Amino acid sequence: MFITVLHGEHKADIFNIHCKVQILLDGIKHRCGCEDEEEIDLADESGQVKNLLQNKHRSAIELLEERETYVLLGITITKLAAWQEQKKPSPRMKSKRAHRRSNLDIPAAVGLRNHSPHGSRTRTPIGSPKSSRKN
Structure with a gap:
């Protein structure tokens, strides 16, 4: 029971998914050379993120399909949170839009x-x- 993880430029590695998600993610970090990343996740080839971080204590075989190919994602939570805060319009802008x-x-x-x-x-x-x- 394995999956293929695409990472880097034209690089792919095979991983056993008959383990806990946390162990799989640690193994992927180590073998793919992204140990300095805070959090990682996987997405299938259609772009659907698997949200493995929310299921760290479950078995990986429950969440991932065997013999499938996944893309490695690095997650930077602090940047994402800051970006979402910048997207919110200010109260001043809201009043101008409502007035228009x-x-x-x-x-x-x-x-x-x-x-x-x-x-x-x-x-x-x-x-x-x-x-x-x-x-």
């Missing part, structure tokens, strides 16, 4: 298309905002 939306004059039924499967809760203009102001 309230000033936009769009006719109630003409030129609108309902894209929501939940009825008429959300509506989006078909044309540009400039064309609706000219009417």
Whole structure:
């Protein structure tokens, strides 16, 4: 029962998955030369991350398919957390956006298309905002 892990440039190693996830991850770190990485994980070839870090005490054979190929991922949690905080708009930006939306004059039924499967809760203009102001 093994998997192939792709890492580096054109490098691949085979690992036994008949063990705990934590032991597998430690072995991958050691053999692939990424011991300085804080956390690692695997993704299948379609890009689906396996979230092995959340299941460290489970058997790897329960989470991974034998004879499959996986891509090694290095996870930098601190950078990800900082990036998510930067993505959040400031309260000032929220108020400006809300103010802009309230000033936009769009006719109630003409030129609108309902894209929501939940009825008429959300509506989006078909044309540009400039064309609706000219009417």
